[in-house]
Amino acid sequence: GQNIDQPTEMTATEGAIVQINCTYQTSGFNGLFWYQQHAGEAPTFLSYNVLDGLEEKGRFSSFLSRSKGYSYLLLKELQMKDSASYLCASMDSNYQLIWGAGTKLIIKP
């Protein structure tokens, strides 16, 4: 079956670094997405990885290892506005997105 696993909730301190992990198992693979979703709002695109390695985009970086079925989202210099849910999604061989349940990130001052 197809499955995406990510932690339910994480807590971090303002100014610190946090890593949100995601493991995936899908029928075929056409890339791994990370989305951010603030409470009551729509998800917004953060990153897309299809090749192994680290992609850096400002304070946010995303890593992919296809052989391990593993990705992480790294957030640096955390700000209070980073409090949100972070959704991991894998695109399968039919180009359909399979979504994880999301990781709620709580930032404390």
Next chain:
Amino acid sequence: DVKVTQSSRYLVKRTGEKVFLECVQDMDHENMFWYRQDPGLGLRLIYFSYDVKMKEKGDIPEGYSVSREKKERFSLILESASTNQTSMYLCASGISGDVSEAFFGQGTRLTVV
């Protein structure tokens, strides 16, 4: 900016009512999707469409139907609303052949009483 607009932000309907959720996108995207999002679960695909008048079932199509008469508009229909369809409904659109991202509407929180 790509805009995906859902007709209602909040909706309360009675059991047995027929419910229409409308979604419009302004970027000429071929692909449009309807998801529902429930606490503790990932987004679940209800239906999607790759072209006008074309529709495909997603993972949880039971109790729903869709309509895509125009490229920019994708409607989700609950034929006879039930309490277990109380959820957040998200519409998304994207470009066929470009798998880089999907653009989401603001969501419709539907409560069936």
